[in-house]
Amino acid sequence: MTQQAPANAALPEALDTVLQTKFGSRYTTSGGVRAHHGHDESHFPDAPPQAVLFPHTTEEVAEVVMRCAQYGVPLIPYGAGTSLEGHVLAIRGGICLDFSEMNKVLAIRAEDMDVVVQPGVTRKQLNAALHGSGLFFPIDPGADASLGGMAATRASGTNAVRYGTMRDNVLGLTAVMADGSIVRTGSRARKSSAGYDLTRLLIGSEGTLGIITELTVRLHPLPEAVSSAVCAFPDVDSAVRTVIATIQLGVPVARIELLDALTVSAVNRYSKTTLREAPMLFFEFHGSPAGVEEQAGIVQTLAHDHGGLDFEWASRPEERSRLWAARHDVYFASLNLRPGSRGITSDVCVPISRLAECVAGTRDDIAASGFIAPIVGHVGDGNFHTIILVDPDDPAEIERAEALNHRIVERALALGGTCTGEHGVGMGKQHFLAAEHGENAVRAMRLIKQALDPHNLLNPGKVVPWPAD
Amino acid sequence: MTQQAPANAALPEALDTVLQTKFGSRYTTSGGVRAHHGHDESHFPDAPPQAVLFPHTTEEVAEVVMRCAQYGVPLIPYGAGTSLEGHVLAIRGGICLDFSEMNKVLAIRAEDMDVVVQPGVTRKQLNAALHGSGLFFPIDPGADASLGGMAATRASGTNAVRYGTMRDNVLGLTAVMADGSIVRTGSRARKSSAGYDLTRLLIGSEGTLGIITELTVRLHPLPEAVSSAVCAFPDVDSAVRTVIATIQLGVPVARIELLDALTVSAVNRYSKTTLREAPMLFFEFHGSPAGVEEQAGIVQTLAHDHGGLDFEWASRPEERSRLWAARHDVYFASLNLRPGSRGITSDVCVPISRLAECVAGTRDDIAASGFIAPIVGHVGDGNFHTIILVDPDDPAEIERAEALNHRIVERALALGGTCTGEHGVGMGKQHFLAAEHGENAVRAMRLIKQALDPHNLLNPGKVVPWPAD
Numbered sequence: 001m002t003q004q005a006p007a008n009a010a011l012p013e014a015l016d017t018v019l020q021t022k023f024g025s026r027y028t029t030s031g032g033v034r035a036h037h038g039h040d041e042s043h044f045p046d047a048p049p050q051a052v053l054f055p056h057t058t059e060e061v062a063e064v065v066m067r068c069a070q071y072g073v074p075l076i077p078y079g080a081g082t083s084l085e086g087h088v089l090a091i092r093g094g095i096c097l098d099f100s101e102m103n104k105v106l107a108i109r110a111e112d113m114d115v116v117v118q119p120g121v122t123r124k125q126l127n128a129a130l131h132g133s134g135l136f137f138p139i140d141p142g143a144d145a146s147l148g149g150m151a152a153t154r155a156s157g158t159n160a161v162r163y164g165t166m167r168d169n170v171l172g173l174t175a176v177m178a179d180g181s182i183v184r185t186g187s188r189a190r191k192s193s194a195g196y197d198l199t200r201l202l203i204g205s206e207g208t209l210g211i212i213t214e215l216t217v218r219l220h221p222l223p224e225a226v227s228s229a230v231c232a233f234p235d236v237d238s239a240v241r242t243v244i245a246t247i248q249l250g251v252p253v254a255r256i257e258l259l260d261a262l263t264v265s266a267v268n269r270y271s272k273t274t275l276r277e278a279p280m281l282f283f284e285f286h287g288s289p290a291g292v293e294e295q296a297g298i299v300q301t302l303a304h305d306h307g308g309l310d311f312e313w314a315s316r317p318e319e320r321s322r323l324w325a326a327r328h329d330v331y332f333a334s335l336n337l338r339p340g341s342r343g344i345t346s347d348v349c350v351p352i353s354r355l356a357e358c359v360a361g362t363r364d365d366i367a368a369s370g371f372i373a374p375i376v377g378h379v380g381d382g383n384f385h386t387i388i389l390v391d392p393d394d395p396a397e398i399e400r401a402e403a404l405n406h407r408i409v410e411r412a413l414a415l416g417g418t419c420t421g422e423h424g425v426g427m428g429k430q431h432f433l434a435a436e437h438g439e440n441a442v443r444a445m446r447l448i449k450q451a452l453d454p455h456n457l458l459n460p461g462k463v464v465p466w467p468a469d
Numbered sequence: 470m471t472q473q474a475p476a477n478a479a480l481p482e483a484l485d486t487v488l489q490t491k492f493g494s495r496y497t498t499s500g501g502v503r504a505h506h507g508h509d510e511s512h513f514p515d516a517p518p519q520a521v522l523f524p525h526t527t528e529e530v531a532e533v534v535m536r537c538a539q540y541g542v543p544l545i546p547y548g549a550g551t552s553l554e555g556h557v558l559a560i561r562g563g564i565c566l567d568f569s570e571m572n573k574v575l576a577i578r579a580e581d582m583d584v585v586v587q588p589g590v591t592r593k594q595l596n597a598a599l600h601g602s603g604l605f606f607p608i609d610p611g612a613d614a615s616l617g618g619m620a621a622t623r624a625s626g627t628n629a630v631r632y633g634t635m636r637d638n639v640l641g642l643t644a645v646m647a648d649g650s651i652v653r654t655g656s657r658a659r660k661s662s663a664g665y666d667l668t669r670l671l672i673g674s675e676g677t678l679g680i681i682t683e684l685t686v687r688l689h690p691l692p693e694a695v696s697s698a699v700c701a702f703p704d705v706d707s708a709v710r711t712v713i714a715t716i717q718l719g720v721p722v723a724r725i726e727l728l729d730a731l732t733v734s735a736v737n738r739y740s741k742t743t744l745r746e747a748p749m750l751f752f753e754f755h756g757s758p759a760g761v762e763e764q765a766g767i768v769q770t771l772a773h774d775h776g777g778l779d780f781e782w783a784s785r786p787e788e789r790s791r792l793w794a795a796r797h798d799v800y801f802a803s804l805n806l807r808p809g810s811r812g813i814t815s816d817v818c819v820p821i822s823r824l825a826e827c828v829a830g831t832r833d834d835i836a837a838s839g840f841i842a843p844i845v846g847h848v849g850d851g852n853f854h855t856i857i858l859v860d861p862d863d864p865a866e867i868e869r870a871e872a873l874n875h876r877i878v879e880r881a882l883a884l885g886g887t888c889t890g891e892h893g894v895g896m897g898k899q900h901f902l903a904a905e906h907g908e909n910a911v912r913a914m915r916l917i918k919q920a921l922d923p924h925n926l927l928n929p930g931k932v933v934p935w936p937a938d
Contacts, residue, residue, distance in 0.1 A: 111717060111822040154662040165660050167669070168637060181909040189818040190850045191634050192887035193623040193673055195894055195902050195932055196914045200636070200669035204662055221719030248580060250690030290759055349658040353580040381659045418661035425664055433664050440650040444921060445665045451920035452913060463664055 009093055011050045012071045019053065019067065019095075026054040026101070037096040040083040041143075041331075043342040043392055044427055047089035049076055049096035056101055058174055058182055058213040065211065065457075066180030068095060074460050077207040079149025080122060082141075084345050085426025087153065087206050092460045097211065099148055105129040106214070113219045114171055114188060119148020119212050135219040138163035138254075141422065142328045148212045153424035154204030158327070161247075161380030162254040162286065165422065167203050169218045175202055175210035178453035188216060201448070206424050207459035209452045223254070223286035227296055228314040228323055231303045232278040236260055236363065236375070239279045240356040242299075242306040243379045247352050249302070251295050255284035256380035260363075262337075263330055263374035270333030271326040278309065281379075282327055284320075334374045334387040341389040344401045348412030349383035349421030361411050362386060369404045383421035410435070425463045433464070478562055480519045481540045488522065488536065488564075495523040495570070506565040509552040510612075510800075512811040512861055513896055516558035518545055518565035525570055527643055527651055527682040534680065534926075535649030537564060543929050546676040548618025549591060551610075553814050554895025556622065556675050561929045566680065568617055574598040575683070582688045583640055583657060588617020588681050604688040607632035607723075610891065611797045617681045622893035623673030627796070630716075630849030631723040631755065634891065636672050638687045644671055644679030647922035657685060670917070675893050676928035678921050692723075692755035696765055697783040697792055700772045701747040705729055705832065705844070708748045709825040711768075711775040712848045716821050718771070720764050724753035725849035729832075731806075732799055732843035739802030740795040747778065750848075751796055753789075803843045803856040810858040813870045813897075817881035818852035818890030830880050831855055838873045852890035879904070894932045902933070 010016070011029070019027045028034075029051045038048025050073075055061045068075055074094030081088060090096060099120035106116040110133045117126060122144045126137045141150060141157035149155070151173065156165035163169065172186025185198040202210050233239040236258070243256055258281055259267065265277045283299060285292045300311050314320045326333075335341055350358045359375065366373045366386065377384025386408055388401045409419045409432050419432035434442050445464045449456075456466050479485070480498070488496045497503075498520045507517025519542075524530045537544055543563030550557060559565060568589035575585040579602045586595060593613045595606045610619060610626035618624070620642065625634035632638065641655025654667040671679050702708040705727070712725055727750055728736065734746045752768060754761045769780050783789050795802075804810055819827045828844065835842045835855065846853025855877055857870045878888045878901050888901035903911050914933045918925075925935050 109820070109822065111713075112820040113717070114820070154660075154666075156660055160660060164637075167660075167666065168633075177909070177913060181912070183909045183913055184907050185910055187882075187887045187905065188820040188885035189852075189887040189890060190821070191623075191625055191629060191636075191818055191852065191890050193816075193889045193891050193893040194887045194898065194905055195673070195911070196678070196917060197623075197636065197666075197669045197673055198906075198910055198913060200666045201917075204664070204666055209665070244580075248582070288763060290763065294757060294759065347662075349660055351578070351581040351583070351657040352659075353578065383658075383660065413656075416657035418656045418658040418663045420662045421658065421660050422662050424662040429663065436656065436663055437667075438653050440646070440652045441654055441667055442664070443650070444646060444652055444667060447920040448665060448670075448917055451916040 009050060011073060015067060015071045015073060019064070023053055028052050037078055037088065037098060038090060040081050040086060040088050042084050042086045042428065043344050043390060043398065044086035044089055047091045049090035050093050052096045052098055054098050054101045058176065061097060061176045061211055061213050062180045062182050064095065064097065065176050065178065069178065069180060069455065069457060072455060072457065074457050075211065076459050077148065077152065077211050079119065079146030080144060082143035082145050083153065083426060084423045085428040087424060087426040087462060089427065099146060102213065108133060110135055112188060114216055115219055116214065116216050117147050118214060119146060121147050123147065123150070130219065134222055136222050137217060138220055139166055139169055142331065147215050147217065151203050151212055151215055152206050154422065156422040158255045158257055158378055160378060161256060162252055163220060167200060170199060170203055170215055171218060172216040173199055173202055173212055174214035175212050177210045178455065178458050183210060186216065204424065206426065206462050208449060208463045209458065211458065225287060225289040225292040226320065227285045227292050228320045229283045229296065229311055230275065230280055230323065231311045232276040232280050232309040234307050234309065236279045236359055237356055238307040239281050240359050240379060242281060242303050242308065244352050244355060245302045245306070246299055247380055249298065251298050253283060253295060253299065253380060254286040255282065257282040257327060258377050258379040258384060259330065260375040263334065263376045266333040266337050266374055267326050267330060270336050271329050273326050282323065330376045331387065335389065337372055337374070338389040340391065342392040343387040344390055344405055345423065346386040346405050346408045347420045347423040348409055348417055349381060350412050350415045350417030352382045354415040354417070355379060355382050358412055358415050358417065359384060362408050365404060365407050369400065371401060371404060381421065382417065427462060430463070430465055478519060480542060484536060484540045484542060488533070492522060497521055506547055506557065506567060507559060509550050509555060509557050511553050511555045511897065512813050512859060512867065513555035513558055516560045518559035519562050521565045521567055523567050523570045527645065530566060530645045530680055530682050531649045531651050533564065533566065534645050534647065538647065538649060538924065538926060541924060541926065543926050544680065545928050546617065546621065546680050548589065548615030549613060551612035551614050552618070552622065552895060553892045554897040556893060556895040556931060558896065568615060571682065577602060579604055581657060583685055584688055585683065585685050586616055587683060588615060590616050592616065592619070599688065603691055605691050606686060607689055608635055608638055611800065616684050616686065620672050620681055620684055621675050623891065625891040627724045627726055627847055629847060630725060631721055632689060636669060639668060639672055639684055640687060641685040642668055642671055642681055643683035644681050646679045647924065647927050652679060655685065673893065675895065675931050677918060677932045678927065680927065694756060694758040694761040695789065696754045696761050697789045698752045698765065698780055699744065699749055699792065700780045701745040701749050701778040703776050703778065705748045705828055706825055707776040708750050709828050709848060711750060711772050711777065713821050713824060714771045714775070715768055716849055718767065720767050722752060722764060722768065722849060723755040724751065726751040726796060727846050727848040727853060728799065729844040732803065732845045735802040735806050735843055736795050736799060739805050740798050742795050751792065799845045800856065804858065806841055806843070807858040809860065811861040812856040813859055813874055814892065815855040815874050815877045816889045816892040817878055817886055818850060819881050819884045819886030821851045823884035823886070824848060824851050827881055827884050827886065828853060831877050834873060834876050838869065840870060840873060850890065851886065896931060899932070899934055
């Protein structure tokens with residue numbers, strides 16, 4: 001499934017030589033390494049880069065960008081490779097910048113509750129480094145993604161309903177722009193009105209406007225008390241209505257996750273859990289002991305009012321860990337429902353008042369399609385995923401799955417939602433941008449891309465199609 | 470103090486005629502109306518626009534922008550005129566778009582906790598419209614600013630420590646771009662990764678990238694319980710250290726405001742309060758009755774530990790209103806300390822750990838300068854203001870005040886902070902942008918401005934200097 005042209009093309013010899021001289025073994029054109037960097041967790045065909053380079057500093061990245069710009073060679077930043085939308089695929093060839101060796105936590109400033117990290121630091125690594133500080137980094141997209149990648153895709157995940165997304169939790173960035181200039185955005189102040197918000201412009205730009213080489217991110221105090229619970233429901237609708245009531249009451253729940261019955265059954269098989277195979281909500285509450293009790297009491301009442309079948313607590317840390325590990329493995333558990341399959345994952349997010357309607361319509365679509373497609377989501381934000389299981393070698397089936405995905409997205413847009421709550425646009429969602437934002441907004445995005453990257457060298461072919469594309 | 474050239478220049482006759490025909494009395498070149506729109510709350514010389522137009526719809530704004538673009542005539546959006554940085558001054562001439570007649574609350578969606586408003590709606594008007602809904606709009610910059618203006622300057626104010634700034638509370642915007650195209654950004658979903666964050670790019674762009682004609686903003690549940698308190702301290706440092714301890718403990722305080730002794734004395738005189746004339750913190754706690762009590766108990770202990778002299782509660786709504794009305798009148802109370810003066814207002818914001826150092830150094834600078842300059846601030850965010858009282862007709866004094874302001878900003882930048890936490894750049898902070906963000910970041914901002922407004926027609930001369938400036 002390799003896209004032939006870029007994979008087989010050689011880099012300009014002079015560039016190849018200078019990078020080899022400068023970076024030694026940290027620069028490679030080995031087929032194995034390139035192949036490893038030519039795919040992610042998406043169903044898109046592999047597209048390996050022409051070379052892979054492991055930078056150690058912002059200045060090195062700037063030098064590589066300038067040298068590549070001389071030859072018109074694209075650059076593709078690479079974090080942990082967990083993207084679901086083809087972000088890291090080198091569809092125009094070019095050099096992959098793998099940030100796994102830029103993985104230092106540079107400064108923990110507990111007194112300001114912020115931390116400076118290199119982009120290759122993963123969320124688990126960061127939280128390990130914070131051990132004993134009384135602080136944690138809450139953003140949790142499931143996968144152990146890198147912070148650079150999470151910022152680039154505006155990631156969020158299970159805790160976003162309480163702690164926000166990467167948009168809300170990055171204070172500042174260092175980025176290398178397409179001309180090789182190094183830009184520092186934001187400051188360590190908690191708020192600022194000093195000029196255009198370059199930080200937020202780079203967050204979610206998926207490496208197409210600048211390459212993130214350093215991040216300052218917010219931390220949060222570890223909650224004094226944490227409590228988790230699961231509750232089964234007679235049907236998805238009752239579960240969703242419990243979520244809506246919880247959010248509308250303003251309960252500051254830390255996590256509130258929906259799994260449909262098929263997902264729960266996949267989880268039981270994959271993670272050896274014994275959950276009741278019914279639509280289910282996973283909850284987590286953070287706060288003072290009294291606060292957690294207060295929140296949990298309200299939610300338990302709401303669940304009961306909406307037909308919740310039971311409310312099982314997991315208060316011990318190891319029970320909680322097991323529960324959330326099972327939740328995080330949903331993607332792989334789902335793939336396991338159909339061995340050899342890949343997932344085409346929808347990521348719609350709608351206003352909470354439309355969530356029940358959106359989920360119900362999506363379920364109807366899935367039923368009509370004949371696909372196996374578990375539903376799971378961060379429903380407190382109105383965000384849910386449909387993992388459509390496809391045979392990656394069957395183009396006709398992929399086409400049918402994409403048609404299903406299209407219907408799911410169209411419904412979400414009609415309900416005032418977005419085509420992607422947290423996965424990003426990459427290659428898979430470009431054709432929805434105009435439907436979601438309108439042609440004028442897409443044109444404004446393209447003007448920004450052309451202004452900041454006039455030769456289309458930074459992760460070309462992602463987010464906003466170039467005019468010639 | 471009027472800048473002569475633009476004020477006296479006539480608009481191209483054909484443009485004048487077409488706008489008069491189309492808009493009738495909603496378009497005026499009357500000297501009085503122009504003069505009213507030629508100044509704000511800043512100390513900058515008046516600069517009236519060549520005409521003032523009161524649009525009623527987004528489409529009207531688009532038409533005016535297209536017609537003005539034909540003639541190269543600038544456009545300056547105008548909300549409530551409460552800017553402190555000269556944002557509304559027509560320093561290159563042009564037409565002022567006064568949004569006071571676009572002041573409808575278009576849709577209150579209590580079930581999603583969001584609201585759609587026209588840009589001329591003020592924060593007090595919005596909260597009045599929300600009466601009985603159980604929801605409120607928390608952003609409170611003191612002045613009864615318009616939501617369009619607040620979005621344009623990325624405003625915040627007293628509640629930001631708990632509820633965030635306009636950056637965090639705007640879900641989507643409609644804006645007219647420099648070519649007259651209408652762009653809709655964001656969606657009603659709570660989060661999205663769908664493309665570049667045009668919403669956040671427009672927020673804080675001060676009318677220089679697009680003219681905001683509609684906003685969808687987040688609402689929050691009215692807290693079940695609210696409690697306010699004031700506490701006097703032996704010195705500013707003790708008060709600031711109490712704030713730092715509160716934030717570092719993660720207490721979700723809703724407001725935490727510092728007034729120095731001079732400010733308290735100004736407030737007593739202006740608002741007829743009888744506060745102890747010592748450095749003082751104003752607190753507000755939001756939550757469940759138990760939650761508020763818990764928060765207040767922690768903060769009271771912290772205040773006591775840092776030498777707090779007393780802790781006076783204002784639990785009755787009318788007491789609270791009186792207290793916060795006095796807080797909001799600090800700017801005018803301060804001007805009253807020197808009749809006939811104007812304020813040059815610093816707006817620095819630093820990491821909380823550096824706040825004590827920043828305030829202490831600022832106080833030393835003020836003492837050395839001989840100026841009357843009360844200090845007041847949203848210290849929970851690390852943000853505080855110094856209101857330097859100047860004789861607006863004494864250029865030498867203004868120069869000395871600006872030198873003082875410069876020293877205050879330089880210190881804040883050296884401590885990792887920003888030159889403006891919430892007032893915006895306007896005309897007054899442009900020369901600090903490079904020092905804060907670096908030349909490369911300012912260049913990126915200018916590239917964006919040039920891409921989106923190639924003829925420099927949208928609020929020219931604000932935020933980022935044009936190359937020829």
